[in-house]
Amino acid sequence: GEDVEQSLFLSVREGDSSVINCTYTDSSSTYLYWYKQEPGAGLQLLTYIFSNMDMKQDQRLTVLLNKKDKHLSLRIADTQTGDSAIYFCAETRHFNKFYFGSGTKLNVKP
């Protein structure tokens, strides 16, 4: 399958910004997603970006896509303790299979 990679851990202080990074290898990806998973729960769609965009903002979330470098990032402004979770990036190519990264565990310290 396609490779989607993320760093495993990120720790920030409450109120700071968090930036979670993701790289992928498939240049023909059409959509890229960010999902949030809280302990023992399923995946919650946070936001997505179409491959012909380079930025998308949705309230505290900003997604940046560098298609040339195949790099995707999720910035969470004013990070709160409730943002502590695992964040997965995912890409899809043929509107069929989703390929997920390994997840980044975000720890927000009060």
Add this chain to the structure above:
Amino acid sequence: GAVVSQHPSRVICKSGTSVKIECRSLDFQATTMFWYRQFPKKSLMLMATSNEGSKATYEQGVEKDKFLINHASLTLSTLTVTSAHPEDSSFYICSARDFSGSEEDTQYFGPGTRLTVL
């Protein structure tokens, strides 16, 4: 957003028994549903694609006779783990595609089912 439910949320069974997990799309019709398996501290691994009214498509390395998938209606897909063994213990998550005509192809995920095989 669309809602996908799974039942049960947790199940503990003895080795050798079979366990059925249900995945339902509650407010939309899903011609395609997906079954994933998530190992501790790992990513989701796609097991199979479930298509309503036809046979499921399994990913390489997934035993179709062990993980039986039935997609009998547009709102329900079931995954049956047959003759379960301790190594089948995992978190199973389903997702469903909503073909409502929106611009993005989005999968909505269920809350997951924690299977423990003793």
